[in-house]
Amino acid sequence: MTASDAAATAPDAAIGPVRQSEIYLAGRLPEPPVDPDALRAAAEAALPEAAFAYIDGGAGTGSTMAENRHALDRWRIVPRMLASAEQRHSGVDLFGRALRSPLLLAPIGVQELAHADGDLATARAAATEQVPMIFSNQASVPMEETAEAMGDAPRWFQLYWSRSDDLIASLIARAEDAGCDAIVVTLDTPLLGWRNRDLDLASLPFLHAKGIAQYLSDPVFRAMLSDPPEDDPMAAIARFLAIYTNPAIGWADLPALCARCRLPVLVKGILDPADAERAIDAGVDGIIVSNHGGRQVDGAVGAADALERIVAAVGTNVPILFDSGIRSGADMFRALALGARAVLIGRPYIYGLAVAGEAGVRAVIRNLLAEFDLTMALAGCRTIAEIDRSRIIRRE
Numbered sequence: 373m374t375a376s377d378a379a380a381t382a383p384d385a386a387i388g389p390v391r392q393s394e395i396y397l398a399g400r401l402p403e404p405p406v407d408p409d410a411l412r413a414a415a416e417a418a419l420p421e422a423a424f425a426y427i428d429g430g431a432g433t434g435s436t437m438a439e440n441r442h443a444l445d446r447w448r449i450v451p452r453m454l455a456s457a458e459q460r461h462s463g464v465d466l467f468g469r470a471l472r473s474p475l476l477l478a479p480i481g482v483q484e485l486a487h488a489d490g491d492l493a494t495a496r497a498a499a500t501e502q503v504p505m506i507f508s509n510q511a512s513v514p515m516e517e518t519a520e521a522m523g524d525a526p527r528w529f530q531l532y533w534s535r536s537d538d539l540i541a542s543l544i545a546r547a548e549d550a551g552c553d554a555i556v557v558t559l560d561t562p563l564l565g566w567r568n569r570d571l572d573l574a575s576l577p578f579l580h581a582k583g584i585a586q587y588l589s590d591p592v593f594r595a596m597l598s599d600p601p602e603d604d605p606m607a608a609i610a611r612f613l614a615i616y617t618n619p620a621i622g623w624a625d626l627p628a629l630c631a632r633c634r635l636p637v638l639v640k641g642i643l644d645p646a647d648a649e650r651a652i653d654a655g656v657d658g659i660i661v662s663n664h665g666g667r668q669v670d671g672a673v674g675a676a677d678a679l680e681r682i683v684a685a686v687g688t689n690v691p692i693l694f695d696s697g698i699r700s701g702a703d704m705f706r707a708l709a710l711g712a713r714a715v716l717i718g719r720p721y722i723y724g725l726a727v728a729g730e731a732g733v734r735a736v737i738r739n740l741l742a743e744f745d746l747t748m749a750l751a752g753c754r755t756i757a758e759i760d761r762s763r764i765i766r767r768e
C-alpha cells in the first residue's frame with residue numbers, strides 16, 4: 373500500500389473540526405480568506421487588472437458563470453439526525469487509484485499569471501494535500517518539471533485536441549512518462565469563447581511564450597518551426613495558435629483517440645445527455661460535466677442542471693466528474709448527491725495561488741475539504757456512498 377492509498381483508506385474523522393480549531397486558535401486572520409467572495413476579492417487586490425480579468429472572467433455577459441451558482445444553489449441538502457457519523461470516510465477510488473477525497477484541481481493554463489511560482493506552487497500544494505492536479509495543456513511549466521515537484525502524488529494531463537496527430541502522440545507519451553494516471557481531453561474549446569473583459573482590455577494574457585511551455589518543450593512541436601523559438605518567439609506562438617485545437621473533429625474521430633491512449637481517457641466539457649451517450653459509445657473511461665467555468669458559451673445551461681440530466685440519461689457506471697461553480701464543501705456534497713464521482717475546482721485554487729502562493733492553494737484545499745467533511749457529518753453521512761440523490765431536494 374502506498375502512502376496515498378493509506379491516506380485514502382484511513383477514516384478522516386476530524387478534518388473539519390481540526391481545521392476550525394487551527395483557524396480559531398491561530399489568533400490571526402486566515403490568509404487567504406475562507407469566504408469565497410472574500411477570497412476572490414483578495415485575489416483581485418493581489419493581481420494586475422488584466423491578469424485578474426482573464427482568470428476571473430467568463431464568456432460574454434457572464435450569465436453562464438452566474439447560472440452555475442444558481443444551478444448548484446437550487447439543490448437544498450436535507451440533513452438527517454442521529455446518523456452515528458462520528459467517523460467519516462471521504463476517500464474514493466478513481467481508475468484503480470485510491471484518492472483521499474473526491475476533489476481534483478482542474479486544469480488551468482498560464483498559472484504564472486497568478487503567481488511567479490505558478491504551476492510548481494500548485495503542484496507542491498496538491499502533492500502535500502494528496503489531491504490530484506490536472507496539468508493543463510497550456511501550463512506555464514513543462515509537465516516533466518511539474519511532475520518532478522510532486523513525487524509520487526497523483527496527477528493527470530489535459531489535452532487540447534491538436535490538428536497535428538504527431539503532436540497529440542508526443543504529448544500523450546510525455547504524460548505517460550510523467551506518471552499521469554489519466555488523460556482529460558477538453559472538447560469545449562475548439563475556439564476561444566467571446567470574453568468581454570479581455571476584449572475591453574485588449575489583452576489575452578495566455579498569448580505569450582510561457583503559456584505554451586508544453587509546446588516549446590516538445591520535440592515534435594519544435595521540429596515544426598523554421599527557427600528555434602528562443603530566436604523567434606512570435607513565430608512559435610503563431611504556429612501554436614494554428615494547431616493547438618481542431619474545430620473540424622467530430623464524434624467519429626473519438627474512438628481512435630481513445631484507442632491510442634494506454635491511460636484512461638475522460639472527455640471534459642460535456643453538457644448534453646446525448647453527447648454523454650456518444651462519448652460512452654466511443655469508449656471513454658470517464659466524463660467531466662463542465663461548461664469550462666462559464667468561459668465558453670454565454671447563456672449556456674448551468675453545469676449542475678446538465679449533471680442532473682446526464683446522470684438520468686447514462687447512469688453512473690462510467691464515472692462522471694463535475695466542475696463549474698464549486699465554491700464550498702456544501703457544493704461538493706450537492707454535486708456528489710447528483711451523481712458525480714468527484715469534483716474539480718478551478719478559480720478558487722487560483723485565487724489562493726494569487727494571494728499566498730503554495731500556502732494559499734493548500735489553504736483553499738484544506739478549507740474546502742474541512743467544510744465538506746463537516747457537511748457530511750452534519751447531514752448524517754459517514755461515507756461518500758451515502759451521499760445520494762435522497763439527500764437533496766430541488767427548489768424552484
Ligand SMILES: Cc1cc2nc3c(=O)[nH]c(=O)nc-3n(C[C@H](O)[C@H](O)[C@H](O)COP(=O)(O)O)c2cc1C
Nearest residue numbers: 427478479480481508558664665696697717718719
Ligand atoms: C484562468 C483559467 C484557465 C483555464 N485553463 C484551462 C485549460 O487550460 N484547460 C482546460 O481544460 N480548462 C481550463 N479552464 C477551465 C477549468 O479547467 C475548469 O473547467 C473551470 O475553471 C471550472 O470552473 P470554476 O472556475 O468555476 O471552478 C480554465 C479556467 C480558468 C479560470
Ligand SMILES: CC(C)CC(=O)C(=O)O
Nearest residue numbers: 481510561564578664667
Ligand atoms: C484556451 C486556453 C488557452 C485556456 C483556457 O482554457 C481558458 O482560458 O479558459
